[in-house]
Amino acid sequence: MDLLEDFLAQPHARDAFLLRVVMGRPWSLLVEDEAPLSIIPVLSGGAWFAADGSLPRRFEAGEVLVVRSPTTYTLSSDRDHGGGARIGAGQVCSGPDGRDLSEELSAGVRTWGNDPQGEDQLLVGTYRHHSELGRLMLQSLPPWFLVSAPDPELVRLLNRETAHDGLAQSSVLDRLLDVLLVTTLRAWVDAAGTQNHVSLLSASRDDVVRRATEAVQTDPSREWTVESLAALAGASRASLTRRFKTTLGLSPMTYVTQWRLATAADLLDRSDATLSSIAHQVGYAGPFSFSSAFKSRYGLSPRDFRAATAASRTR
Numbered sequence: 441m442d443l444l445e446d447f448l449a450q451p452h453a454r455d456a457f458l459l460r461v462v463m464g465r466p467w468s469l470l471v472e473d474e475a476p477l478s479i480i481p482v483l484s485g486g487a488w489f490a491a492d493g494s495l496p497r498r499f500e501a502g503e504v505l506v507v508r509s510p511t512t513y514t515l516s517s518d519r520d521h522g523g524g525a526r527i528g529a530g531q532v533c534s535g536p537d538g539r540d541l542s543e544e545l546s547a548g549v550r551t552w553g554n555d556p557q558g559e560d561q562l563l564v565g566t567y568r569h570h571s572e573l574g575r576l577m578l579q580s581l582p583p584w585f586l587v588s589a590p591d592p593e594l595v596r597l598l599n600r601e602t603a604h605d606g607l608a609q610s611s612v613l614d615r616l617l618d619v620l621l622v623t624t625l626r627a628w629v630d631a632a633g634t635q636n637h638v639s640l641l642s643a644s645r646d647d648v649v650r651r652a653t654e655a656v657q658t659d660p661s662r663e664w665t666v667e668s669l670a671a672l673a674g675a676s677r678a679s680l681t682r683r684f685k686t687t688l689g690l691s692p693m694t695y696v697t698q699w700r701l702a703t704a705a706d707l708l709d710r711s712d713a714t715l716s717s718i719a720h721q722v723g724y725a726g727p728f729s730f731s732s733a734f735k736s737r738y739g740l741s742p743r744d745f746r747a748a749t750a751a752s753r754t755r
Contacts, residue, residue: 446657447641448622450574453614457531457566458602462547464555468516468524471507473531476573477581478566479621480505480515481595485560487515491584496520504589504624511583517560531566550602563599565617569753571709576702580639581625590627594620638689646687648673648680653688653695660700661723666692696723701737704730708746715742 457475460483471478486500491513498519499505507513516522525541526534533541533552547556567573589595598616601609629641643653652673656664669692670680684692700722707718719730727742734742 447574447577447580448625450577451567451618451621452572453567453617454572455568455610456572456614456617457564457568458550458598458613458617459531459564460551460553460599460602461562461564462551462553462556462558463517463560463562464553464558465517465560466521467554467558467560468514468518468521469527470512470514470522470524471527472512472529473527473566474509474529475531475566475568476509476570476578477621478507478564479617479624480507480565481563481589481598481620483561483563483595483599485558487517487560487562488519488521489584489586490514490516497586499586502589502592503586504595504620505584505586506581506621506624506628507584508578508581513584515562549604563595563602565598565620567617569749571706571749571753574702575705576640576699579698579702580641582639585628587624587628587631590623591620594623638687640688640695642687646683648675649683649687652680652684652692653699656696656699660696660703661721663723664693664696669696697733697737700724701734704734704742705738705745708742709749718742 461469481504482499482501484501486498488496488498489505490496491507491511496519514522516524523536525536528534533545535541542552545552545554547553570578594616598613598620601612601616606612640653643649652669655669655672662668666677666680670677673680675683680692684690684695688695690698704718704722707713707721713721715727715730719725719727722730724730724733731741734740734745738745740748
């Protein structure tokens with residue numbers, strides 16, 4: 441399994457947030473929801489998008505916007521329109537005066553906005569927890585990107601399912617959202633989205649880097665060195681290091697450490713395995729060396745990290 445295949449196998453939405461946003465002009469939404477990842481297809485009309493002070497950019501029906509945490513962004517009907525509603529943590533919506541608008545602007549099943557027949561209609565699908573996505577996948581994506589909808593019929597199907605309730609509806613929506621995200625990421629990569637974005641998703645551009653990264657991914661517990669990676673990939677140490685820097689933006693051993701610790705973070709989040717077991721699975725001699733490296737990377741000890749992620753799922 442290559443890196444892209446592994447990343448595309450990661451999404452596992454659980455009770456994801458799905459909402460049809462129907463807006464009559466003028467309108468504006470400031471999004472500060474702290475969600476790990478949101479995917480926003482335009483159903484009709486369009487919107488201006490601006491993230492963290494960037495210049496506004498227009499996107500319209502047939503396009504999909506993907507935004508990852510911790511990006512703060514604005515969606516609006518006009519390039520310079522502001523002062524509208526704010527979407528905060530937990531998808532709580534409030535007006536400029538702080539008034540809760542969640543019920544006031546409810547427009548039907550999973551539908552919200554200032555006009556049920558508004559010309560600008562968006563579909564918002566949000567992953568609520570990092571455990572539903574691989575951490576390295578998130579770290580490898582830019583803060584946001586736009587791409588043409590790879591499967592318009594899938595968008596229409598998700599839109600229809602979002603607007604009504606049925607048996608096991610939450611599970612149906614979760615699986616459709618996963619498929620939409622995977623096909624959108626694949627379309628972004630196929631459209632050369634990684635050409636100007638240095639990250640782990642760039643590994644497939646260089647056969648030497650691809651062989652090395654796949655080997656580490658397959659067996660993170662192995663005692664990897666630059667020498668062993670270079671030998672396996674069929675390159676010299678200097679060549680391997682140079683190609684890693686050019687393609688991924690980091691050194692071979694930095695990549696090994698990042699992969700190990702991201703794998704460990706997912707194991708802490710998704711399993712009940714002991715710290716000792718996780719340490720050995722990702723190539724550390726014991727829980728002490730593992731804990732030190734993990735805290736250096738994530739700012740929390742493995743135990744505190746596991747507690748924090750468990751607490752976030754209950755909110």
